[in-house]
Amino acid sequence: MKRRQAVLVVGAGFAGAIVAERLAAAGHDVVVFEERTHLAGNAFDERDAHGVLVHRYGPHIFHTGSAAVVDYLSRFTAWRPYVHRVLARLPDGRLAPLPINRTTLGMVTGQALEDDQAAAVLLERLREPHPGRRTSEEVVLDSVGRQLYELFFRGYTRKQWGRDPADLDPSVTSRIPTRTSTDDRYFSDAHQAMPADGFTPLFERLLHHPRIRVELGRRFNPATDRNGWSHLVYTGPIDLFFGHRLGRLPYRSLRFEHQHLPDTAWFQPVGVVNEPAPDVPFTRTTEFKHLTGQIHSGTSIVREYPQDDGEPYYPVPAFEAKALHARYAALAEAETGVSFVGRLAQYRYLNMDQAAAAALALARTLT
Ligand code: FAD
Ligand code: UDP
Numbered sequence: 001m002k003r004r005q006a007v008l009v010v011g012a013g014f015a016g017a018i019v020a021e022r023l024a025a026a027g028h029d030v031v032v033f034e035e036r037t038h039l040a041g042n043a044f045d046e047r048d049a050h051g052v053l054v055h056r057y058g059p060h061i062f063h064t065g066s067a068a069v070v071d072y073l074s075r076f077t078a079w080r081p082y083v084h085r086v087l088a089r090l091p092d093g094r095l096a097p098l099p100i101n102r103t104t105l106g107m108v109t110g111q112a113l114e115d116d117q118a119a120a121v122l123l124e125r126l127r128e129p130h131p132g133r134r135t136s137e138e139v140v141l142d143s144v145g146r147q148l149y150e151l152f153f154r155g156y157t158r159k160q161w162g163r164d165p166a167d168l169d170p171s172v173t174s175r176i177p178t179r180t181s182t183d184d185r186y187f188s189d190a191h192q193a194m195p196a197d198g199f200t201p202l203f204e205r206l207l208h209h210p211r212i213r214v215e216l217g218r219r220f221n222p223a224t225d226r227n228g229w230s231h232l233v234y235t236g237p238i239d240l241f242f243g244h245r246l247g248r249l250p251y252r253s254l255r256f257e258h259q260h261l262p263d264t265a266w267f268q269p270v271g272v273v274n275e276p277a278p279d280v281p282f283t284r285t286t287e288f289k290h291l292t293g294q295i296h297s298g299t300s301i302v303r304e305y306p307q308d309d310g311e312p313y314y315p316v317p318a319f320e321a322k323a324l325h326a327r328y329a330a331l332a333e334a335e336t337g338v339s340f341v342g343r344l345a346q347y348r349y350l351n352m353d354q355a356a357a358a359a360l361a362l363a364r365t366l367t
Helices: 014-025 067-073 102-109 116-126 136-144 146-161 199-207 288-292 319-334 352-366
Strands: 007-010 030-034 045-047 053-055 062-064 079-081 086-089 095-098 191-195 212-216 231-234 251-261 272-274 284-287 299-307 338-340
Touching: 007 014, 014 030, 014 199, 014 212, 014 231, 014 352, 045 199, 053 288, 053 299, 062 067, 062 352, 067 191, 067 352, 095 102, 102 116, 102 146, 116 136, 136 146, 146 299, 191 199, 231 352, 284 288, 288 299
Parallel strands: 007 030, 007 231, 030 212, 086 272, 231 338
Antiparallel strands: 045 053, 062 191, 079 191, 086 095, 251 299, 272 284, 284 299
16 A cells, blocks of 8 residues: 555444554554544444433443454453343243343243253253254244244344344344353353443544544545545445445344433343333333443433334345345455445444454554
């Protein structure tokens, strides 16, 4: 890459901010266009009107098995250890641990399961073998059988994605393990933590560099902003970059309903309560103080209502969407001087650590 011209990075989320930092550290001038008026992409957090630290775009919990990603990010933040726990509401109102574990199995079946072995025997009886695991439905049926599938997965997944689990790639429900132990951590990763003062300050530090200029509220237009850079790193929706010329890729969006409850120490027992029932229109409620450890006389929560229209939060891991994406990926491959990285540009359900790892890997090839 020519050093006389700057690199343009589109997007100041995990993918864009990390590539920008790495390139600046290697001596490149970097300009970042971010169409929102803030840094951090979907990981953005802020104090609400009542002073409670909340995540504008829904709960973000950092978890990873990658020591390299932790080491890198630790240059820009200290951490607050946090183990995420999720409960799912059963039809009778009781709250059961998710992922399904021995406690969940006992609550649903009414059986006293004394050890892992007893839970494994029960699961063997409940499960409906689908060795091919070709869809998200088959993954769950193969692991826990139809009763638990209906209770915990079918309704939630239909709400979240607007599609039946049978029409979704197996990777969607494969994100949730099944356990025979009483381990009730949502994530199994060795490293689970929150940035000590939030995600936004982490991004401010990442991008605070004399060689980086950030333009907030600046939308990249592929028709007019494409040239004049030594390289372009694009983290927005891949189909948008190509003017939707092969058709629109589906994205799933969410409406976030934030609420503050004054003089309420706690609203719910854990950070997130899931609502698998089909007749409840939202998927989950997050209470931020559990995640952040903040002490406050009131509490702030957010409920997520899935929808098709709006900000593109999730690439849809459906079969026809993957096929269309493969055609866009071929166009991206043929481009010179442009790299596509991140959840929207790679059209992959990447967690923050995976977006970070992809950005670090890309930066190594560019420096
Ligand atoms: P983004 O964060 O989406 O950043 C892309 C940026 O590019 C955006 O700021 C966007 O405004 C900007 N942009 C796009 N197009 C243009 C353009 N044309 N011009 C200028 N700017 C543009 N991950 C976890 O690890 N743990 C979690 O608990 C977790 N929870 C999540 C909960 C929700 C509700 C959602 C939606 C996601 C969650 N994630 C979680 C995933 C996490 O948000 C992503 O991994 C991460 O945001 C990916 O970073 P990114 O940089 O690829 O994308
Ligand atoms: N899921 C479900 N019931 C739940 C939780 C998750 O059916 O109570 C399914 C749903 O399809 C979801 C997927 O498992 O999209 C992955 O869940 P995860 O919590 O990883 O989703 P995210 O945090 O990305 O929203």
